[in-house]
Amino acid sequence: MTSSIKPEAQGDFAPAALIARILAGEKHLFHDLIRPVERAVYVMLFMLLRNEVDAEDAAQETFIKIYRNLHNFRGDSKFSTWVVSIARNEGLGWLRKRASHPEEPIHPILDQDGETTSGDFTPALLTDWREIPLETLERKELGQCLSRAVLNLPPIYRDVVQLRDIDDLDIAETAQVLGISPGSVKVRLHRARIMLQKELVPLLERYAPKTRGFFGRRV
Amino acid sequence: MKIDCKHVWEHISAYIDGDVDQALRAEIDRHLEHCEICSAVMDSTRNVVVLMADERVFEIPAGFSERLHSRLDTILRT
Numbered sequence: 001m002t003s004s005i006k007p008e009a010q011g012d013f014a015p016a017a018l019i020a021r022i023l024a025g026e027k028h029l030f031h032d033l034i035r036p037v038e039r040a041v042y043v044m045l046f047m048l049l050r051n052e053v054d055a056e057d058a059a060q061e062t063f064i065k066i067y068r069n070l071h072n073f074r075g076d077s078k079f080s081t082w083v084v085s086i087a088r089n090e091g092l093g094w095l096r097k098r099a100s101h102p103e104e105p106i107h108p109i110l111d112q113d114g115e116t117t118s119g120d121f122t123p124a125l126l127t128d129w130r131e132i133p134l135e136t137l138e139r140k141e142l143g144q145c146l147s148r149a150v151l152n153l154p155p156i157y158r159d160v161v162q163l164r165d166i167d168d169l170d171i172a173e174t175a176q177v178l179g180i181s182p183g184s185v186k187v188r189l190h191r192a193r194i195m196l197q198k199e200l201v202p203l204l205e206r207y208a209p210k211t212r213g214f215f216g217r218r219v
Numbered sequence: 220m221k222i223d224c225k226h227v228w229e230h231i232s233a234y235i236d237g238d239v240d241q242a243l244r245a246e247i248d249r250h251l252e253h254c255e256i257c258s259a260v261m262d263s264t265r266n267v268v269v270l271m272a273d274e275r276v277f278e279i280p281a282g283f284s285e286r287l288h289s290r291l292d293t294i295l296r297t
Contacts, residue, residue, distance in 0.1 A: 128255070
């Protein structure tokens with residue numbers, strides 16, 4: 001599985017080592033420091049702002065803030081987690097500045113665990129699934145189909161999918177960025193994946209390899 | 220413990236992440252062996268998760284990185 005965030009380097013190129021050198025005056029190393037997280041920051045901002053131009057501008061502002069606040073990075077979380085948190089705050093700030101932000105939930109009804117109780121979280125039922133290999137993503141419309149489904153998720157579910165499945169943060173890191181409990185991350189992630197399965201299965205079947213089991217059929 | 224389909228669906232995400240205990244995993248595996256619906260649901264959900272994580276799903280605009288580093292250069296010089 002690929003992810004938006006490249007694995008953090010070790011040794012002399014580990015984020016902590018690079019940050020120490022940048023703060024000591026080797027400013028040009030900031031370029032190397034942020035390359036592994038550029039994509040995750042852009043995707044985070046695109047999902048929040050839903051506009052390529054705004055997402056790119058907000059990404060640039062995010063990295064400038066990161067540079068100016070590098071001395072505040074304590075190292076008690078991964079650098080990538082810290083960066084994604086700053087990007088999220090930047091994006092939410094942009095949203096607040098906009099006159100309206102319809103992509104944010106109005107007021108989700110919360111149950112005792114702080115999770116919404118509304119919604120259908122039953123998967124699409126089928127009796128046969130022919131795996132769609134990653135190479136199929138060479139077809140642009142498949143990628144668009146997937147990205148549209150993620151973007152159309154309610155924001156609390158979209159957030160966890162982005163951080164956990166697209167950026168490959170772990171449960172604890174996702175919880176830290178969103179300021180929610182690990183248990184809530186798991187509940188939201190489960191519901192989000194079921195919603196995506198339900199939405200996407202009927203659309204994705206057309207991309208499956210041609211061969212099909214004799215008894216394979218949707219129910 | 221014998222589990223039904225709905226019980227399996229409740230654990231799909233945790234199962235995919237390897238976040239279920241050994242006893243539950245064994246029970247789910249036993250269920251999947253004979254339930255074609257749950258097997259297909261599990262396989263399709265896992266497939267969706269894998270596809271979604273691919274970089275081709277959310278592409279960054281052409282020249283994004285160059286423009287970013289060019290702007291940063293001006294900041295780093297100050």
